[in-house]
Amino acid sequence: MIEIKTRQEIEQMKPAGRFVGAILKQLRGMAKPGVNLLELDDYVKGQIESRKGAESCYVDYAPDFGTGPFAHYICLSVNDxxxxxxxxxYTLKDGDLLSMDLAISVDGWVGDSxxxxxxxxxxDPEDLxxxxxxxDALQAGIAAARSGNRLGDISAAVGDVAHANGYSVNVEFGGHGVGHVMHGDPMVPNDGSAHHGFKLRPGLVIAIEPWFMAGTDEIFQDPKDGWTLRSTDGSRGAHTEHTIxxxxxDPVILTARDE
Known part of the structure; x- marks a missing residue:
């Protein structure tokens, strides 16, 4: 079911968004050669445990697209x-492409970025x-997220940027509704047809999250951990997301990082 939030409820969601944004900003500065991924995960754990009313959205999360409950506080995806x-x-190396995806609930409301x-x-210029x-696709999607437009306008805006840059798009995973839960309705694919789909209206809160891979749109689940999604051709991937x-x-970015 698609939830529509009141103005008061959107205000109540802002602390979670600011908290997630602030942690990601800190992690950007921490992610240097020689730093272990588990150190970054421990940092997030400490931040959550020190914040009253904060809970991880990942620990013990067990959807049907994963294998068993997730046991960490952040998703950290490297290179492919x-x-x-x-x-x-894993110790980060000079030149690694790192994606960091974080969702936290504060006082019952989720921020995801x-x-x-x-x-x-x-x-590598190609990584950049x-x-x-x-x-750019995220900004295009946000610009299309206006009352009166359709969900397909967001999807088409994201997909247009991908195709203009020569990237194909996987639509198995994409954006989603956000509220008391991390993943709610509606799904927001990263490609689609403009002027189609659910009509956008004030109070809809969604995560828009473009993710592209350099050489393919095909993925596989790493059998070693049962969670990590990798490109089938070994090419690198990147992922950017905001809750809005x-x-x-104008749409309001709830997870802004003040960068």
Whole structure:
């Protein structure tokens, strides 16, 4: 069921969004060569445990697209991994492409956001182009998220940026409704037909999350952890996401990182 929030409820969602945004901003600065993924996961755990009313949306999360309950506080996907990356004993290297996806509930309301970056100084121009494409697609999707438009307008805006950059789009996983739960209705595919789908209205809160891979739109689930989604051809992936609220005017980014 698609939930429509009141203005008061959107205000109540803002602390969770700010908290998620602030943690991702800190993690961006922490993600350097020599840092272990488990250190980043532990940092998020500490931040959640120190915040009154905060709960992880990932720990013990067990949807049908994963294998068993997720046991960590953040999704960390490196290089050919693009979504649902399970933190493990891996030390970041100069030039790694890292995607960080974080969802936290504060006082019963969820904020969900993701960023991608290249670690260290050895930045491959193609990695930077891929990341920028996801960021541009996110901005295009947000710009289309206006009352009176259709859900397909958001999907088409995201897909148009991907195709303009030469990337194909996987629509198995995409954006989604956000509220008291992390993943709610409606699904927001990263490609679609403009002027089609659910009519957008004030109070709809959704996560828009473009994710593209450099050489394919095909993924497989890593059998080692039963969660991490990787490109079938080994090419790199990037992922960017914000939780936004549709209003009577401009959409409000609830997970803004003040960057």
């Amino acid at each position: 991994a693009v979504l649902h990356g399970v933190p493990f004993d 993701a960023i991608s970056l290249v670690v260290g100084d050895r930045k 182009r891929l990341i920028k494409a996801t960021e 609220a549709i209003t009577e005017g």
